[in-house]
Amino acid sequence: KKEYRVVAIPGDGIGPEITKVGIEVINKAVEKYDTKINWVEMDAGGCAIDKFGEPLPAKTLEECKKSDAVFLGAVGGWKWDTLPGNKRPEKALLGLRQGLDLFCNLRPAKVFEELKDASPLKNSIVDKGIDILVVRELTGGIYFGEKGRKGEGEDLVGYDVMQYSKKEVKRIAKVAFEAAMKRNKKLTSVEKANVLEVSRVWREAILEIAPEYPEVELNHMYVDNAAMQLVRAPEQFDVIVTGNMFGDILSDEASIITGSIGMLASASLRDDNFGMYEPIHGSAPDIANQNKANPIAQVLSGAMMLRYSFGMNEAADDIENAVNKVLKEGFRTGDIYSEGKVSLGTKEMGEAILKYL
Ligand code: NAD
Ligand code: IPM
Numbered sequence: 001k002k003e004y005r006v007v008a009i010p011g012d013g014i015g016p017e018i019t020k021v022g023i024e025v026i027n028k029a030v031e032k033y034d035t036k037i038n039w040v041e042m043d044a045g046g047c048a049i050d051k052f053g054e055p056l057p058a059k060t061l062e063e064c065k066k067s068d069a070v071f072l073g074a075v076g077g078w079k080w081d082t083l084p085g086n087k088r089p090e091k092a093l094l095g096l097r098q099g100l101d102l103f104c105n106l107r108p109a110k111v112f113e114e115l116k117d118a119s120p121l122k123n124s125i126v127d128k129g130i131d132i133l134v135v136r137e138l139t140g141g142i143y144f145g146e147k148g149r150k151g152e153g154e155d156l157v158g159y160d161v162m163q164y165s166k167k168e169v170k171r172i173a174k175v176a177f178e179a180a181m182k183r184n185k186k187l188t189s190v191e192k193a194n195v196l197e198v199s200r201v202w203r204e205a206i207l208e209i210a211p212e213y214p215e216v217e218l219n220h221m222y223v224d225n226a227a228m229q230l231v232r233a234p235e236q237f238d239v240i241v242t243g244n245m246f247g248d249i250l251s252d253e254a255s256i257i258t259g260s261i262g263m264l265a266s267a268s269l270r271d272d273n274f275g276m277y278e279p280i281h282g283s284a285p286d287i288a289n290q291n292k293a294n295p296i297a298q299v300l301s302g303a304m305m306l307r308y309s310f311g312m313n314e315a316a317d318d319i320e321n322a323v324n325k326v327l328k329e330g331f332r333t334g335d336i337y338s339e340g341k342v343s344l345g346t347k348e349m350g351e352a353i354l355k356y357l
């Protein structure tokens with residue numbers, strides 16, 4: 001029997017409700033392939049601030065380093081919103097990404113046939129097909145540049161430096177080109193090279209890697225235009241590669257055109273098989289503890305874990321197929337509900353997925 005050790009970090013808000021579902025689904029999916037996951041539950045985020053006075057206890061990071069993968073729900077909430085930057089729950093996430101060197105964030109946005117009506121876009125646009133992979137750089141850019149405050153009173157200035165080295169850009173570019181080779185061989189690099197120096201270096205680095213992938217059709221797009229093109233004609237995109245902040249923003253936008261942010265999974269990776277898997281959405285404090293959250297993004301993040309970290313492609317397919325079947329049967333959580341469908345809570349959606357697995 002094959003065994004893996006995975007750290008589960010439920011976090012805050014809807015995190016615990018959806019990770020519970022995710023873990024149940026993963027356990028059932030791997031069982032069939034004579035595999036067992038040994039889960040180690042750890043605290044990070046707001047709950048860790050309450051218990052230990054810090055968002056990312058050293059013990060949590062240590063446990064992650066000793067494991068094969070990390071399965072995270074979400075962190076953050078109103079309760080901790082007035083804390084200073086390095087004491088906030090979100091710092092846990094940033095600390096995990098940086099501490100584990102997870103420079104590459106894959107965020108696939110694909111429209112499920114069954115959910116066409118949940119998309120805010122017209123059917124005529126959705127019908128052309130939405131299948132986008134956002135490759136977001138995750139350990140650099142404005143998130144990790146020098147930051148601080150200076151001056152006082154009306155002259156108080158807050159600043160966050162956005163910078164990228166060519167090395168950092170080339171590292172993420174390679175992943176994006178490789179991904180494009182396995183997909184439709186189209187890569188859009190998104191930046192703001194008409195204004196930002198950091199983006200001009202970004203573009204130069206991309207152009208230096210491009211000759212290694214002559215089959216990939218590369219184009220460059222400014223981020224403002226990209227935001228607009230995503231709703232105007234999303235079918236033009238295959239793989240998008242972009243920096244940390246633009247990737248954060250564009251992946252939320254890409255999620256909603258496929259129907260709901262509650263559907264989008266992500267993998268945060270480095271060069272080996274280790275990864276952290278989490279939905280792209282947050283802790284949704286507005287619906288926490290009400291059995292309303294859509295657990296599908298979490299469940300699909302589990303499928304990504306099986307695929308990328310454990311090479312269990314069949315088990316991952318099984319999970320994705322089960323989700324498809326559940327949607328075909330008409331089962332919906334509130335965020336993807338439309339008239340005539342069956343409305344389910346978080347727990348019940350989990351049970352439905354388990355049933356079809
Ligand atoms: P959010 O993604 O938590 O919520 C945005 C909206 O989407 C809300 O209306 C919410 O109810 C809805 N939503 C999100 N996930 C859903 C799901 N699974 N099912 C149904 N509806 C869902 O973003 P926000 O409100 O801007 O942030 C809330 C908190 O989460 C903040 O503290 C933020 O910093 C944090 N956050 C954490 C992560 C993470 O842990 N990865 C990601 C984003 C935001
Ligand atoms: C995400 C989140 C995080 C980010 C926050 C909570 C730090 O929005 O994972 O998309 O900005 O990366």
Ligand code: MN
Binds near residue numbers: 248252
């Ligand atoms: Mn985000």
